[in-house]
Amino acid sequence: MAVTLDQTIAQKQHTLVSRMLGNQTFWVVVAVILACLFLTVSTDSFATSKNLFNITRNVTFVAIIALGMTFVIITGGIDLSVGSVLCLSSMVLAVTMHAGYSIEVGIVAAIATSLAIGAFNGLLIAYLGFPPFVVTLGMLSIARSLAMVASNNTVVFQFGPDHDKLLALGGGAWLFGIANPVLYMIVLALITGFILRWTRFGRHIFAIGGNEHAARLTGVPVRPIKVAVYMICALSAGIAGIIQTGWLGAVTTNIGAGMELQVIAAAVIGGANLAGGVGTAFGALVGAALIEVIRNSLGLLGINAFWQGTFIGGAIVLAVLFDRLRNLRLSD
Amino acid sequence: MAVLELVNVSKHFGAIQAVNDVSFSLDAGEVVGLMGDNGAGKSTLVKMIAGNFRPSHGTMRMDGQELVMHKPVDARRHGIEIVHQDLALCDNLTAAANVFLGRELRRGFGPFSILDYASMYRRAGEIFAELKSETRPRDLVRKMSGGQRQAVAIARTMLSKAKIVLMDEPTAAISVRQVAEVLNLIRQLRDNGIAVVLISHRMPDVFDVASRVIVMRRGRKVADKQIASSSPEEVTGLITGAIEVA
Numbered sequence: 001m002a003v004t005l006d007q008t009i010a011q012k013q014h015t016l017v018s019r020m021l022g023n024q025t026f027w028v029v030v031a032v033i034l035a036c037l038f039l040t041v042s043t044d045s046f047a048t049s050k051n052l053f054n055i056t057r058n059v060t061f062v063a064i065i066a067l068g069m070t071f072v073i074i075t076g077g078i079d080l081s082v083g084s085v086l087c088l089s090s091m092v093l094a095v096t097m098h099a100g101y102s103i104e105v106g107i108v109a110a111i112a113t114s115l116a117i118g119a120f121n122g123l124l125i126a127y128l129g130f131p132p133f134v135v136t137l138g139m140l141s142i143a144r145s146l147a148m149v150a151s152n153n154t155v156v157f158q159f160g161p162d163h164d165k166l167l168a169l170g171g172g173a174w175l176f177g178i179a180n181p182v183l184y185m186i187v188l189a190l191i192t193g194f195i196l197r198w199t200r201f202g203r204h205i206f207a208i209g210g211n212e213h214a215a216r217l218t219g220v221p222v223r224p225i226k227v228a229v230y231m232i233c234a235l236s237a238g239i240a241g242i243i244q245t246g247w248l249g250a251v252t253t254n255i256g257a258g259m260e261l262q263v264i265a266a267a268v269i270g271g272a273n274l275a276g277g278v279g280t281a282f283g284a285l286v287g288a289a290l291i292e293v294i295r296n297s298l299g300l301l302g303i304n305a306f307w308q309g310t311f312i313g314g315a316i317v318l319a320v321l322f323d324r325l326r327n328l329r330l331s332d
Numbered sequence: 333m334a335v336l337e338l339v340n341v342s343k344h345f346g347a348i349q350a351v352n353d354v355s356f357s358l359d360a361g362e363v364v365g366l367m368g369d370n371g372a373g374k375s376t377l378v379k380m381i382a383g384n385f386r387p388s389h390g391t392m393r394m395d396g397q398e399l400v401m402h403k404p405v406d407a408r409r410h411g412i413e414i415v416h417q418d419l420a421l422c423d424n425l426t427a428a429a430n431v432f433l434g435r436e437l438r439r440g441f442g443p444f445s446i447l448d449y450a451s452m453y454r455r456a457g458e459i460f461a462e463l464k465s466e467t468r469p470r471d472l473v474r475k476m477s478g479g480q481r482q483a484v485a486i487a488r489t490m491l492s493k494a495k496i497v498l499m500d501e502p503t504a505a506i507s508v509r510q511v512a513e514v515l516n517l518i519r520q521l522r523d524n525g526i527a528v529v530l531i532s533h534r535m536p537d538v539f540d541v542a543s544r545v546i547v548m549r550r551g552r553k554v555a556d557k558q559i560a561s562s563s564p565e566e567v568t569g570l571i572t573g574a575i576e577v578a
Contacts, residue, residue: 198446200436203425207433210422217420218488219405219434277424 024271024322025283028290035293043300053179055296057247060181061086061240062259063288066266067185067192068236070284071229073267074196076209076276077132079230081121082237083259084143087251089114089241091147093166094156094251103162103169107242114238115231117143122227132230140260148253157250170246181243185285188236192281205229209276265312266291269319290315334393335360335495335527336381336412341390343376350376352551353390358496363518363528365538365559368548369571374531377548378498381529382414383407394495413489417500419481421473427480428456428469431487459487463520465513479510486517489526496527503537515541535564547571 020026039046065082072079093110097103121139124130159166172180196202204225207215216222237256245251268274269290270283294311334357343351351373358364368374379385381392383401392399394410401407407414421430432452438445456469465483467476473484482502489497499518503511511534518541521528532538538545539559547555547570554577555562555570569575 200438200447203429203433203436203447206425207422207429210424211420213418214420214422215433217404217416219408277422 024319025280025286027322028269028271028283028286028319032286032290032293035290035297039293039297039300045300046297051296051300053177055292056182057179058296059285059288059292060179060185061244062262062266062291063185063285064181064188064240064243065233065236065259065263066270066284066288067188067281068233069263069267070192070196070270070272070279070281071205072132072233073264073272073274074205074209074276074279075226075229076212076274077125077226077229078136078264078274079121079233080133080136080260081117081139081143082233082263083256084140084147085114085117085234085237086241086244086256086259087253088117088143088147088150089238090245090251090255091150091156091253093242093245094159095150097159097162097166098156100160103159103165106159106162106166110242111235111238114234114241118231118234119227121234122230125230126223126226144253144257151251151253153253155250155252166246167249168246170243171249181247184239184243188239189281189285192284196279196281201225201228206277209278262288262291262312265316269315271319271323273323287319334358335395336399337393338381339391339393341377341380341387341392343380343385343388349551351380351387354548354551354553355390356546356553356556358527358529360495360527361522361525362544363522363530363542365542365545366529366531366548367533367535367538367545367567367571371550372548372571373551374548375500376551378414378500378529378531381407381412381496382498383412408492411493411495413492413494413497415482415485415489415497415499415502417502417504419485421481421484423472423474425473426469427460427467427471427473427476427484427487428452430473430484431456431459431469431491433488435491455491456487459490462490462524463487463517465517477510478506479513482506482510482514483517486521489521490524494526496529497521498529498531500531501533502530503532503534511537535567538567539564549573 045051065086069079069082089110092113093106096106096109117139121135124135125132170180174180175183196205204215204220207220208222208225212222241256244255266287267279267284268287270280270285270287272279272283291312294315295308298305298308298311336358339355341351341354342349354377366374366378376385380387383404383406386401399410401410422433437448437451439448440446453469460467460469460483463483463486465480467480467483473481476484502514506514515537518528518530530538530542542559544556544558545562545567546553547567549571566575
């Protein structure tokens with residue numbers, strides 16, 4: 001039978017089911033669901049509304065930054081400075097508001113600081129050819145040090161005239177009792193998903209991660225796009241910092257310490273490939289969710305908290321193992 | 333009238349004379365083999381046509397108009413397309429995404445325009461059909477054979493009504509069957525009225541698909557002959573220098 005052009009065009013390589021089975025993100029979702037079911041049955045305290053509220057809210061900070069990190073990872077880069085940028089953003093917000101400025105001024109200052117740091121990272125990486133690892137490792141140190149300078153290494157817990165607004169922003173639950181940070185996370189995830197799938201910018205990010213040289217030869221503006229992804233990543237850290245400040249009600253210079261590893265772990269567990277070219281917004285969320293569920297469950301099951309790192313590290317290795325196995329099958 | 337005409341074109345890098353006083357013209361629907369040993373000046377010549385280098389001396393004309401290009405994008409705007417030796421494909425994207433890379437179709441307007449997947453799949457499918465290639469627009473390039481990958485790279489050149497396609501070693505490092513596929517693709521381009529410059533080391537391919545062969549040696553053009561009036565032995569002699577000039 002002759003195949004018409006339309007049939008050829010419509011031809012897909014996989015059915016929906018086979019695509020799902022070969023998808024790392026799908027298996028992470030399954031793992032999260034199974035873990036939740038198991039915990040619901042085996043503990044009394046997991047499926048309480050209070051615990052679920054805590055989990056969903058705790059997920060958000062890592063998840064929001066993982067969304068930004070996904071952009072960077074898709075281009076084949078990495079950003080180690082996000083934890084420190086979160087801290088600096090929080091501190092700029094706190095110090096500005098503490099000095100008597102309104103919440104709007106504080107947020108603008110925090111966002112502008114984050115974007116400036118992202119631009120600095122991006123310019124060095126894209127235009128001067130610095131390795132992302134080195135630049136952002138340097139920034140990890142610089143940003144936290146700047147946060148200490150800004151606050152003189154004190155704890156800020158009074159946010160001037162708009163103190164209550166800030167706490168409501170991060171700690172409230174404006175819609176159906178869902179914690180505000182969760183709402184922000186969902187909105188940001190939808191925006192990220194949209195950009196990655198439906199915009200030319202998103203397409204070019206994937207192209208750069210797949211073959212940067214080819215992207216350049218075909219006229220993709222590789223350098224500006226690379227600067228943009230580091231700015232987006234820093235922005236996500238800045239936003240997470242603002243929300244976290246409102247939630248905690250206090251800022252110290254050690255918030256966000258070590259967070260970069262959790263964020264990268266979330267993105268990778270969710271299916272982003274550190275070699276570049278692969279990653280989704282949804283994956284970042286489920287990766288973050290799996291990490292948080294593991295953390296939460298260890299506490300509820302009465303396992304010593306020192307084991308946390310082992311389990312989360314194990315999840316990372318397992319996730320990448322899945323990816324390797326799939327690639328081995330492909331290369332046969 | 334010739335689509336492209338080079339008149340006394342030279343290029344030197346410092347004291348090194350890479351291309352020396354080369355003239356030739358290219359007609360629509362013509363396949364010309366460009367041959368020569370490594371370092372003979374083929375690549376430099378092609379890079380000038382592709383807008384990567386500007387000639388030190390001499391002029392290039394397209395359709396009788398003088399052609400001045402500062403960067404590769406200028407060449408593309410003039411209808412000169414290149415199929416790079418490494419094909420410049422992104423393995424993680426679909427065939428259609430690769431065909432439209434850097435020239436994505438969008439719908440909507442201004443900042444609200446989104447990728448027009450349907451149109452890109454359709455147009456890519458049409459081009460593959462035109463090339464008589466079995467490549468499917470939604471397939472990932474990672475899973476493709478060498479011949480299909482070539483088809484994707486060549487399909488790119490057909491997006492914008494190219495006049496000239498420069499192909500850099502398209503048949504190096506692929507299987508015999510895939511070579512036949514690629515040569516067919518080149519014939520399709522020719523039949524669409526596109527002038528093709530085929531840079532190759534493979535004598536059989538050039539004699540199979542080209543109508544004319546240009547031989548370079550040490551930066552100079554030493555032969556510009558109809559395939560019908562030449563032979564692989566003669567061309568080999570010209571490339572190596574056993575035969576001075578034809």
